[in-house]
Amino acid sequence: MNPDTLLASAQRTLAIERDAVAALDTRLGEDFVRACTAVLACKGRVVVTGMGKSGHIGGKIAATLASTGTPAFFVHPGEASHGDLGMITRQDLVIAISNSGETAEVLTILPLIKRLGVPLIAMTGRPGSTLAKAGDAHLDVSVAQEACPLNLAPTASTTATLAMGDALAVALLEARGFTSEDFALSHPGGALGRRLLLTVENLMQKGERLPTVALEVPLTAALLEMTRKGLGMTAVIDAAGKVRGVFTDGDLRRVLDSGVDVRSVPIAEVMTPGGKRIAASALAAEAVHKMETSKITALMVVDADEHLIGVIHLQDLLRAGVV
Secondary structure (H helix, E strand, C coil): CCHHHHHHHHHHHHHHHHHHHHHHHHHCCHHHHHHHHHHHHCCCCEEEEECCHHHHHHHHHHHHHHHCCCCEEECCHHHHCCCHHHHCCCCCEEEEEECCCCCHHHHHHHHHHHHHCCCEEEEECCCCCHHHHHCCEEEECCCCCCCCCCCCCCCHHHHHHHHHHHHHHHHHHHHHCCCHHHHHHCCCCHHHHHHHHCEHHHHCECHHHCCEEECCCEHHHHHHHHHHHCCCEEEEECCCCEEEEEEEHHHHHHHHHHCCCCCCCEHHHHCEECCCEECCCCEHHHHHHHHHHHCCCEEEEECCCCEEEEEEEHHHHHHHCCC
8 A cells, every 4th residue: 555545544534533423413412411410410420331342432431421520430241240230239320332232241231220220321323222222311323434444343433432422521520510620639640630739839949948138138149149049039028028029030131231230239129029929829730821921930929918938930840740
């Protein structure tokens, strides 16, 4: 096969799968609303089941639900017939996935699900199938054709099922008022968890590491303090200990360009009044955003009385993996 043939095959696949997902929009209606309502009313957990490729998609749907505020897990239908059905309680809800709607392993456990009185959401590609008719709600994930040129390997159908699962998860997320803080609680590890859980207070420099000078000192004293603390800035405070401004490396460059005598000028005359600040309780990700927006590398952390309690530097955020 030449490169043009390979690219044409890939483009055809993407076009078929794109059309399969687009077609789902016209099928969203009362059954989708019933499915959402049933999940929201569920007192237990959502149990997702499916065989083969449908099972792989079901595992992902269960994981997405669990991470967005809907407790869920996957049960293999074959194992369910040999003891794992005991994982399903009367408080739960089942989402059963089968493209044909006639998968033997799934149909085998339907009577047991019905005996428990557990709500059943069916996701199939055949609205007239056994599974579809058994469901309290049916989500139609049928496709015109598979992307496989033999029209055999589950491709477009699994993509459509995955997309419908995402639509269900997001609708439920919004209905629950799920927030980024809620999301962080189930994603404490990795870069995502660090961005959503770490606060400025967790990472800021404090105590003897804080660079501060009084309003009345000369610029030379401020430069010495900046050199000692190594943060590229110093806070300027008044006699009451409140922050009145900041002096940074950038301010120094502007002073040198202006021709001011750096040996005699008071820091109060060349500082940036006020200065950029952030609360200790703010997320570290917010500090990153403020730094990027203002094109600076450090933020002062002040309390309610405007006293300096910390400084957070870009290097602190880099070391923590927030950036």
